Amino acid sequence: xxxxxxxLRLWRTTAPQRERAGFVETAVRADRAxxxxxxxxxxxxxxxxxxxxxxHACHHASCGTCAVRxxxxxxxxxxxxxxxxxxxxxxxxxxxxxxxxxxxxxxVDPTSQLDQxxxxxxxxxxxxxxxxxxxxxxxxxxxxxTAERFEDCLxxxxxxxxxxxxxxxxxxxxxxxxxxxxxxxEEPRHGDVxxxxxxVDTDHGVWQCRxxxxxxxxxxxxxxxxxxxxxxxxxxxxxxxxxxxxPA
Amino acid sequence: xxxxxxxxFRPFVRSDRRPSAIVIGAGxxxxxxxxxxxxxxxxxxxxxxxxxxxGTTGRNHGLLHSGARYAVKDRESATECxxxxxxxxxxxxxxxxxxxxxxxxxxxxxxxxREPFLEACAGAGIPVRELDAAETRALEPAVSSTILxxxxxxxxxxxPLHLCLAFLATARANGARHRPFxxxxxxxxxxxxxxxxVVRDRSTGERRTVEADVVINATGPWAGEVAAxxxxxxxxxxxAGVMVAVAGRAVDRVINRLDAPSDGxxxxxxxxxxxxxxxxxxVDDPDCITIPAEHVERMFLRGxxxxxxxxxxxxxxxxxxxxxxxxxxxxxxxxxxxxxxxQCFDHASDGVQGFVTISGGKTTTARAMAETxxxxxxAKLGVRKPCRTRDVPLRSYREYAHA
Amino acid sequence: MSEQVQPGRRFLGRPDAVEPGYVPPASDASPRLxxxxxxxxxxxxxxxxxxxxxxxxxxxxAVHLVAQHFLAPGGLRDYANVxxxxxxxxxxxxxxxxxxxxVVHACLGLRSSLVDVLGEAALRRVSLGLxxxxxxxxxxxxxxxxxxxxxxx
Amino acid sequence: MAAPQAVTVRSPGLLRRLAYWLxxxxxxxxxxxxxxxxxxxxxxxxxxxxxxxxxSQLLDGPSGWDRLLGxxxxxPFLVGDVLLIAAVVFHGxxxxxxxxxxxxxxxxxxxxxxxxxxxxxxxxSALAGWAILT
Numbered sequence: 001x002x003x004x005x006x007x008l009r010l011w012r013t014t015a016p017q018r019e020r021a022g023f024v025e026t027a028v029r030a031d032r033a034x035x036x037x038x039x040x041x042x043x044x045x046x047x048x049x050x051x052x053x054x055x056h057a058c059h060h061a062s063c064g065t066c067a068v069r070x071x072x073x074x075x076x077x078x079x080x081x082x083x084x085x086x087x088x089x090x091x092x093x094x095x096x097x098x099x100x101x102x103x104x105x106x107x108v109d110p111t112s113q114l115d116q117x118x119x120x121x122x123x124x125x126x127x128x129x130x131x132x133x134x135x136x137x138x139x140x141x142x143x144x145x146t147a148e149r150f151e152d153c154l155x156x157x158x159x160x161x162x163x164x165x166x167x168x169x170x171x172x173x174x175x176x177x178x179x180x181x182x183x184x185x186e187e188p189r190h191g192d193v194x195x196x197x198x199x200v201d202t203d204h205g206v207w208q209c210r211x212x213x214x215x216x217x218x219x220x221x222x223x224x225x226x227x228x229x230x231x232x233x234x235x236x237x238x239x240x241x242x243x244x245x246x247p248a
Numbered sequence: 249x250x251x252x253x254x255x256x257f258r259p260f261v262r263s264d265r266r267p268s269a270i271v272i273g274a275g276x277x278x279x280x281x282x283x284x285x286x287x288x289x290x291x292x293x294x295x296x297x298x299x300x301x302x303g304t305t306g307r308n309h310g311l312l313h314s315g316a317r318y319a320v321k322d323r324e325s326a327t328e329c330x331x332x333x334x335x336x337x338x339x340x341x342x343x344x345x346x347x348x349x350x351x352x353x354x355x356x357x358x359x360x361x362r363e364p365f366l367e368a369c370a371g372a373g374i375p376v377r378e379l380d381a382a383e384t385r386a387l388e389p390a391v392s393s394t395i396l397x398x399x400x401x402x403x404x405x406x407x408p409l410h411l412c413l414a415f416l417a418t419a420r421a422n423g424a425r426h427r428p429f430x431x432x433x434x435x436x437x438x439x440x441x442x443x444x445x446v447v448r449d450r451s452t453g454e455r456r457t458v459e460a461d462v463v464i465n466a467t468g469p470w471a472g473e474v475a476a477x478x479x480x481x482x483x484x485x486x487x488a489g490v491m492v493a494v495a496g497r498a499v500d501r502v503i504n505r506l507d508a509p510s511d512g513x514x515x516x517x518x519x520x521x522x523x524x525x526x527x528x529x530x531v532d533d534p535d536c537i538t539i540p541a542e543h544v545e546r547m548f549l550r551g552x553x554x555x556x557x558x559x560x561x562x563x564x565x566x567x568x569x570x571x572x573x574x575x576x577x578x579x580x581x582x583x584x585x586x587x588x589x590x591q592c593f594d595h596a597s598d599g600v601q602g603f604v605t606i607s608g609g610k611t612t613t614a615r616a617m618a619e620t621x622x623x624x625x626x627a628k629l630g631v632r633k634p635c636r637t638r639d640v641p642l643r644s645y646r647e648y649a650h651a
Numbered sequence: 652m653s654e655q656v657q658p659g660r661r662f663l664g665r666p667d668a669v670e671p672g673y674v675p676p677a678s679d680a681s682p683r684l685x686x687x688x689x690x691x692x693x694x695x696x697x698x699x700x701x702x703x704x705x706x707x708x709x710x711x712x713a714v715h716l717v718a719q720h721f722l723a724p725g726g727l728r729d730y731a732n733v734x735x736x737x738x739x740x741x742x743x744x745x746x747x748x749x750x751x752x753x754v755v756h757a758c759l760g761l762r763s764s765l766v767d768v769l770g771e772a773a774l775r776r777v778s779l780g781l782x783x784x785x786x787x788x789x790x791x792x793x794x795x796x797x798x799x800x801x802x803x804x
Numbered sequence: 805m806a807a808p809q810a811v812t813v814r815s816p817g818l819l820r821r822l823a824y825w826l827x828x829x830x831x832x833x834x835x836x837x838x839x840x841x842x843x844x845x846x847x848x849x850x851x852x853x854x855x856x857x858x859x860s861q862l863l864d865g866p867s868g869w870d871r872l873l874g875x876x877x878x879x880p881f882l883v884g885d886v887l888l889i890a891a892v893v894f895h896g897x898x899x900x901x902x903x904x905x906x907x908x909x910x911x912x913x914x915x916x917x918x919x920x921x922x923x924x925x926x927x928x929s930a931l932a933g934w935a936i937l938t
Contacts (some may be wrong), residue, residue: 006722034541036565046535053429053451055299059307059567060493062518063409073831079493079564087554104429104451107299118646124342147347147500150407150519164835168824169767172816198687200540202773203766207694210841211902213914221520224825228910229914234908239687702903709896716889721935727873730866757849764842768821787855799862 006030006040008081010052013104025091030133032088033117037070037077041094041106061220064154067161068106069095074158076219099170110157112190117155120196122180122187152221153179159215159225171204174226175215178206182228185235197236204234228233231240253419266291267348268627270445270460271473272432273307276408276611277590278466279415280618280637286422287640288626288633293446293458293630294416299413303534304468305611307569309491309523311502311516312336312344312404313612315510316351316376318588320361325588326372328613333402335615336411340642343410349403349502349516350384354553355395358506365506369401376401390498390557403502405516410610413613413645423642435477441601442478462625465605469534476604479536480598484607486570488536489526492547493565498522498557505554511543512550514596519594523586524551534570574608590617594624602628693761698758704756711749718742734789734799745797833918841898844891851888882936885886889936890929 005027012024028043038056046054056066061079068077068083071093086092100108125148159175160166167172179201184191200206209229216226267290271278272425274296296302298353315329324552325384352434353359365446369376377400384391384398416426436457444459465474469486505513511527515594527543545564552559574591590609595601606621691699723732736742758781765777816824824841827836862869875881898921905909910917 034539034566041763043536050431051450051453054301056303057299058310058407058410058518060491060521060523061309062310062407062493062521063301065409107429107451114646118644124645125345135409148345149497149500149517150345152520153382154519162829162832164824164827164829165767167827168816168821169771172767194687201692201693203697205694206765207698208365208763210827210838211905211914212832212838213372214829214832214834217832217834225778226905226914227908230906230908230911233695233906235700236691237699247871653808677861700907702906705896705899705903712892716892718865720885729873730862730869733862748859753852760845764845767824768818778825785857792854795862797858802863 004030004032004088006032006086006116008040009039009093010044011051011090012101023093030036030082030086032083032086035210036084036176037080037082037085037094038074040092041077051138052106055105055108060153062139062150062165064156064221065235067097067156067158069093069097069161074161076154076156076158076220079220081082081168089202099163099166100157101158108157108209111157112175113157113160114155116173116177117180118175120181120184120199121191122184123150123191124151124187125149126183126187151180151182151183152223153223157221158218158220159223162214162218164212164214165208165210169204169208172208173200173205175209176227178209178232179215179223179228181224182235185232197239198234201236206236249578256627258315261591265297268293268300268460269462269464269629270458271464271466272296273303273467273470274300274412274416274426274428275303275466276301276412276415276469277305277410277468277606277609277617277621278464279320279412279419280604280614281464281466282426283415283422283642284423284508284528284615284618284622284635284637285625286419286424287419287636288622288627288631290629290631291484292389292419292424293460294419295430295445295627295634296428296430297450299428300416300426303470304569304571305408305412305495306537307491308408308611309403309514309516309525310406310408310518310640311514311525311612312346312406314327314349314373314374314401314402314404315372316349316365316369316399317504319366319372321509322588323368323372323417325610325613326368326374328589328616329376329610330372330402330520332613332616333404333445335638336406336612337521338578339615339637339640340411342644343406343414345405345517346402347404347501347517348425348502349401349582350379350388351399351401351504352384352390352507352554353390354394355396355507359396361507362468363397365399367453367522369399374401388499388501388503390555391503391551392554392556397506400493400521402505403504403516405518406611407518411611411614413648414642414651417645417648418640419621420648432474432477435474435602435603437478440599441632442603460602462602462604462628464621465603466607466621468607469572469603471572471607475593475603478595478603479599480593480595480600480603480605482593482605482607483576484573485575487528488530488531488534488539488568488570489528490539490543490547490566490568491525492544492563493518493523493567493585494551494558494561495521495564498555503554503643505550510550512519512547514558515551515555515558522555522558524558531570537568537570538565539552539568563589572607572609592617592621594628596628604628642648673743699757699761701756701763704752704759707748708756711745711752712746715749719743734802735797736797741802746796747793748794751789754785754788754792758782827833833915835919837898837901837921840894841902845894847891848888848895852909886929886933886936889932890925893896893923894921 007025007027008064013021026044026048028048030040047245057063059078061076066076081225084119091174096106097108100110102111116247157176163175166172168229181196184196185193206229213226269285269290269292271282271292271294273487274294277295280295285292310334313329314333315326318325353362379400380400381395391638430447431450432445432447435442442463444457445463446457448455465471467474471484472482475482485498499517502516512524514525516523524547529536593605595603604625606617609617615637622635762778762781769777861872871891901921903919
């Protein structure tokens with residue numbers, strides 16, 4: 001049974017109109033060995049303060065709605081074990097993601113990023129590569145037919161929060177959208193690759209990335225947006241100009 | 249003229265205004281009900297105390313049931329599942345992984361179950377195909393080495409949150425309104441009729457009243473609690489089940505144990521993880537579920553028998569949600585024996601007007617649950633439009649915020 | 652959204668071979684206005700110029716530093732020393748290349764740090780300003796070198 | 805995925821836009837390389853302008869210039885030179901690393917490469933410093 005007490009410094013946007021914001025410390029019981037960070041956040045809501053607003057749904061890194069910053073680091077609290085981030089006595093600081101509009105407390109509104117993904121028509125399901133090296137390293141031969149899989153990207157926006165460039169310039173498309181564009185270029189699936197490459201080939205697109213690689217460091221799903229942005233750059237540099245008079 | 253309109257007689261003037269309904273709960277049932285009612289022209293307001301699918305729906309393993317698991321024991325649930333699976337594949341293809349599933353016998357008991365299983369599937373209309381061990385291992389190399397029998401079934405995988413979002417995006421496009429982080433604290437009952445709800449907006453802290461002709465209680469395991477606000481008793485038994493997520497996508501299809509339903513009889517891929525489900529124990533408060541450690545070990549043990557790759561892997565997430573099973577608390581001890589089908593309670597029979605509860609069932613059958621509920625609600629509201637949710641394709645979940 | 656009632660996936664374009672009946676969705680509402688099927692954008696070309704000048708700088712600057720400061724007595728060249736150094740044709744060429752690439756690289760660097768700050772229109776104006784400043788600096792440098800070379804000994 | 809009710813959409817102020825790269829993210833070495841790259845870049849641009857202005861003194865003949873050399877040879881200026889060399893060396897090496905990333909080189913071990921750049925540039929600067937200051 002959880003026996004220890006954990007002090008959580010939660011970012012709270014206090015009433016009445018949620019415009020005053022700041023850290024509020026709440027103590028709640030915790031089981032350092034078994035709990036995940038989300039379990040502890042949920043316990044604050046269930047036992048200490050029901051006005052806490054936070055997002056959670058699947059609890060196993062499949063829906064991407066619960067991303068927050070734990071001790072300044074973007075993480076999915078549902079798969080972050082408490083023992084990995086809490087030393088047992090100091091307070092745990094939990095803030096909402098930055099660079100995305102805040103709704104209240106720990107809940108952000110991802111609409112602006114989702115709209116750009118919609119503009120790219122970034123599909124949600126992908127076809128598994130022909131010969132799949134599944135996690136156990138066993139290679140599957142091609143003629144077994146293709147299986148389908150959700151895109152690796154959970155659209156949790158942890159990368160957008162980690163990216164310094166995105167914190168300075170809201171016009172920047174952001175690592176999530178650029179990684180999605182690269183996925184379309186890599187596996188078009190009847191998508192319009194040229195249209196997507198044009199959307200990202202701008203000053204506020206691929207060329208504003210400063211190769212900080214913070215996005216790839218925090219991505220919980222191994223999408224590695226940094227490498228994908230660089231791949232997009234190579235594709236864009238290789239795009240031969242159309243000779244004049246060639247059919248459109 | 250001073251004619252006094254008695255409470256039960258509704259003056260004609262109100263009928264030109266479109267009928268309105270409140271759906272409490274934005275899980276799969278609430279979202280699908282909002283979509284169905286919105287399609288029929290009812291003004292719907294969805295009130296959810298937390299995030300969409302933050303209750304039971306979110307924390308399920310996301311199996312798009314082909315119904316094969318229930319074929320032998322619960323034919324009714326099985327046929328519901330297979331018909332709904334085909335409907336969902338047609339109306340919301342974008343959020344489904346239709347890789348199919350495998351029922352695998354890894355011991356003698358499983359082999360014995362093969363005969364009744366094949367008959368029951370045929371009876372329930374579930375298309376299945378028998379595979380030999382070699383073919384099974386070619387499809388899914390990470391599956392256990394001892395395969396006594398293998399049957400392919402049309403299982404699928406979905407992401408619960410995005411399926412609910414697809415329903416709600418379409419509902420909002422048809423005029424429904426959704427208020428997240430709004431907790432219903434009491435029902436406004438006048439005489440014997442529920443007139444509306446008092447809701448507290450957790451993100452701003454203010455309390456206000458929302459009026460509607462009908463209030464639909466689609467709160468899953470909390471249905472009993474909400475129904476009690478109107479003094480009505482609903483036989484819902486919250487039954488928790490643990491699920492363990494292990495890092496590494498070792499299989500692409502749903503791997504079920506060919507045997508009678510038991511603990512840890514399913515391993516399915518969810519993005520980069522494998523989810524092993526599930527177990528069953530009754531709980532009284534769905535908000536605070538403490539997961540018994542032996543259940544987790546059992547998941548690893550049983551799950552490993554199907555896909556050995558999970559042994560020795562750290563658990564990436566251990567989570568549990570309370571499923572709403574219909575039944576008296578007395579017979580809850582046999583948790584899994586309760587029928588998994590759903591039921592819609594029109595509380596007019598309990599003397600309370602304008603209040604309906606829908607509970608039980610599974611996310612796969614959310615659309616069918618919504619159809620039944622909407623039919624009852626529309627009958628009460630005098631709306632004579634048929635249900636069209638079988639063929640109207642859902643909008644992309646990404647349009648949720650824009651609808 | 653186009654009410655496509657095609658069977659199968661609306662978004663996921665499965666290869667035709669797998670699902671013969673599948674018709675890929677039309678590119679919905681937005682026609683392909685102005686979609687470039689090839690060629691690099693201005694931002695792409697500017698990045699390439701930045702990278703090229705950077706690479707050139709590494710070499711040229713190394714020569715400059717070594718030649719001007721490490722080979723020269725006491726680390727600094729007096730007037731005569733400077734002129735003699737510039738008289739060698741190779742040295743002059745290297746100094747001109749250094750001048751050109753360092754000015755261009757500096758202007759592009761400043762511009763890319765202003766991309767975070769300025770909006771579209773302001774960025775275009777500032778880029779123009781930087782380009783002029785760059786050209787002026789290069790002109791000034793060339794004039795300086797030629798003045799030194801032609802000045803009476 | 806809530807409908808944005810009390811959504812506070814604050815676009816960053818001018819100071820944030822100008823100086824976001826100074827906000828430390830110690831756990832991301834990439835941030836350190838980027839911040840140093842931009843800092844050295846600004847310093848080198850300033851020096852470039854000063855350098856071009858100073859060179860104009862060459863025009864009024866050897867006497868004026870040689871007198872200037874006396875000042876530039878003094879201790880503080882030499883230390884300044886060493887710092888400038890350190891800035892140039894780091895900026896150059898880090899620039900090469902970043903450009904290489906775009907061409908797909910070193911994408912998997914960015915942290916190691918940043919450490920290499922930092923070490924090599926400090927060593928070279930120390931050498932230059934020793935050469936100049938002794």
